[in-house]
Amino acid sequence: MNILGIETSCDETAASLLEGRGDKIKVISNIVSSQIDIHKKYNGVVPEVAAREHVLNILPVINEAIGNIKPDAIAVATGPGLITSLMVGVETAKTLAYAWNLPVISVNHIEGHIYSCFIDNAAKIKFPAIFLTVSGGHTMIVLMKNHGELKIIGETVDDAAGEAFDKAAKLLGLGYPGGPLVSKEADKFSGGSGLEFPRPMLNKPNFDFSFSGLKTSLLYKVQKDKKWKKRISEYCFKYQEAIVDVLVKKTIKAAKKYDAKTVCLSGGVSANKTLRETLEKEAKKEKKTFIKPEFKYTTDNAAMVACAGYFNAKRNKYIPWQKLKANCNLDLK
Ligand SMILES: Nc1ncnc2c1ncn2[C@@H]1O[C@H](COP(=O)(O)OP(=O)(O)OP(=O)(O)O)[C@@H](O)[C@H]1O
Ligand SMILES: [Mg+2]
DSSP states (O other): OEEEEEEOSSSEEEEEEEEEETTEEEEEEEEEEEOHHHHHTTTSOOHHHHHHHHHHHHHHHHHHHHTTOOOSEEEEEEESSOHHHHHHHHHHHHHHHHHHTOOEEEEEHHHHHHHTTHHHHGGGOOSSEEEEEEOSSOEEEEEEEETTEEEEEEEBSSSOHHHHHHHHHHHTTOOSSHHHHHHHHHHTOOSOOOOOOOOTTTTSSSSOBOOHHHHHHHHHHHHHOTTGGGGHHHHHHHHHHHHHHHHHHHHHHHHHHTTOSEEEEESGGGGOHHHHHHHHHHHHHTTOEEEOOOGGGTSSOSHHHHHHHHHHHHTTOOBOGGGOOOOTTOOOO
């Protein structure tokens, strides 16, 4: 079965054609038109500008993704995200479904991030599985007992992990998006440091996170330090260390509690090398299989949406195109 995936929840216009057969997934195309260069000058995404760019890009991107192949179904990310951005993908999916008489699948964007792990590893993921999904707007630990049986067991009570990276980068004058820039600076640092960042909620008896205090702690430290500009890589290293430490410890705690066979990592922040390596090491210590997506499937893309769509299609989770609706607050089922 060939699925066309469409993703426009934030500032990436993306389309992908994916072929699924049993547990075998083949990504035929994965086209992403990024608007990063446009939003860079504002240090963040401007929703109105993003939506206008999606309108310009969506059809050329879909055309490039499908080539001469007519898909069997369309999967589209319907939320959460920026409502005006989501609407472009959703209305395009509706129009194509009507014109081509194709069934449609509504995909939760975070479910998409989770399914990025299945693209190359579907047969290796054994249930129950624990997913740490960390992105620009979300930080969640999700327990997956089977396809269609997902439960959020922990999430951030304030900022997302990606947001914490982005805000630190802004504060330190590094630019946007912050994650890769903070991580690049952190890689330059080696040796000892007297800097210590808090580990928010680490010892709370739940799987929730809080990252807003970390950013405030960075602000206060920098305000007191006249030489902070000469210590940027040290600040980045210790700040990243604090985020990774909390994420990894809580995920492993959840994996142990729920007796997970597999630990998976996904979302834009899963591109972070230190997080990938540390979680892998700790999961292996606990004898859990560890799965991470290829780099190109970490930040927003449509292959992950098509993959989630494929597994939903296998369970007949189609909806009539008339019912397809963009929803910025869509809950993970
Ligand atoms: N190497 C990295 N290290 C840390 N963070 C990173 C890295 N690469 C990307 N990120 C972060 O990932 C985030 C983008 O991820 P993603 O595209 O999944 O987010 P989003 O789609 O905007 O949010 P959401 O998926 O929650 O709706 C940004 O916050 C970015 O800074
Ligand atoms: Mg995302």
